[in-house]
Amino acid sequence: MAIKDETELYAPIKALFTERGYDVKAEVRSCDLVALHPDRYTPTIVEMKKIFTLPLLLQGVDRQKTGAEVWLAVERNRTKKGAHNQRFTEITSLCRRLGLGFITVTFFRTKDPVLEIWCEPAAAFAAEKTRAPIHPIAVSAEESQPYATASPASGKRLKKAAQKLINEFNARSGDYNVGGSTKRKLITAYRERAIQCALALHYHGAAAPRQVKTWTGCPNAATMLRSNYYGWFKRISKGVYELAPSGQAALIEYAEVTAVWAAKFPWADDQFTKLTMSGAVTS
Structure with missing residues (x-):
């Protein structure tokens, strides 16, 4: 075959x-x-x-x-x-x-x-x-x-x-891709770090990059928020960022990865560890 x-x-x-x-x-x-x-x-x-x-x-x-x-x-x-x-x-x-x-x-x-x-x-x-x-x-x-x-x-x-x-x-926290893939969004280490930052902003609300770094342990959180490569973050004032609607959607789109990282963070509760593709992430 x-x-x-x-x-x-x-x-x-x-x-x-x-x-x-x-x-x-x-x-x-x-x-x-x-x-x-x-x-x-x-x-x-x-x-x-x-x-x-x-x-x-x-x-x-x-x-x-x-x-x-x-x-x-x-x-x-x-x-x-x-x-x-x-x-x-x-x-x-x-x-x-x-x-x-x-x-x-x-x-x-x-x-x-x-x-x-x-x-x-x-x-x-x-x-x-x-x-x-x-x-x-x-x-x-x-x-x-x-x-x-x-x-x-x-x-x-x-x-x-x-x-x-x-x-x-x-x-990378797991194997989320399929070898030989083309024209597909890949779960890279960078995307996982972006998901961590998005998760922190979703849970804690608007915050400064240094706070996001403390919550996630992501060493380049400030650079990620400023560069906003995926368009997931929104700058609302000097040095303060919140999660954009596209970031909320990303937490759902990459629910499997989001749930894995949520389970690793002490500040996340059961709503994250039980996250599914239901179409909504509630605060």
């Missing part, structure tokens, strides 16, 4: 890495899938496409610049139409030469998808022997940093690009 969109690859591939003990999130800094393991020093990236193409291969090679372990994943179409479905052995040989991992997913109408791992990233084997593991660390609700960006044993830093991946990964 041929898939219609590459986003259909995300769920089975996420399940594979979850079973291997990884924490997985989609669309992290333009990567279809990023996975972190507490016993691996480097992040893992998976780029997905419906078919194997030169742009996919080049994308995988480019992702290796981050120092991450990189996989390529495509559908294995059982109709065997097209040359790409006949040459997986050659594709595997090419990926192995380049140090890329390669996965295919076969979909069926009446049973679960079947994943085939043709080769693992070259770095995957060396990582177990030469790099100290990363272990989750305890964090507060305001500062989510479950994975470190340096070896706890040697203090050796990751490449800057890998650090950015992990920082963005850490700053």
Whole structure:
């Protein structure tokens, strides 16, 4: 059964890495899938496409610049139409030469998808022997940093690009996106921080940025309120902001994320933790 969109690859591939003990999130800094393991020093990236193409291969090679372990994943179409479905052995040989991992997913109408791992990233084997593991660390609700960006044993830093991946990964409270998405609003760390600020203004009313920072722990609350990138906030006087109607609507639109953050804040009550897509958020 041929898939219609590459986003259909995300769920089975996420399940594979979850079973291997990884924490997985989609669309992290333009990567279809990023996975972190507490016993691996480097992040893992998976780029997905419906078919194997030169742009996919080049994308995988480019992702290796981050120092991450990189996989390529495509559908294995059982109709065997097209040359790409006949040459997986050659594709595997090419990926192995380049140090890329390669996965295919076969979909069926009446049973679960079947994943085939043709080769693992070259770095995957060396990582177990030469790099100290990363272990989750305890964090507060305001500062989510479950994975470190340096070896706890040697203090050796990751490449800057890998650090950015992990920082963005850490700053997200969950996996709200689908890998391979295009033309969709993504839940990024920035959007989550904006939701936190909106939640604070909704609950407490008009306030100064420093108060919003205190309530949420968001370090750049003042910049977010002033720049008003999403149009969720309204300046009502010098240094004082309130939540605009569009911000109220955003709390409903992103109800799943709003509820997660509301549960983390001590000043939020049950009305937030029980927030649903009912169409209204009451004070």
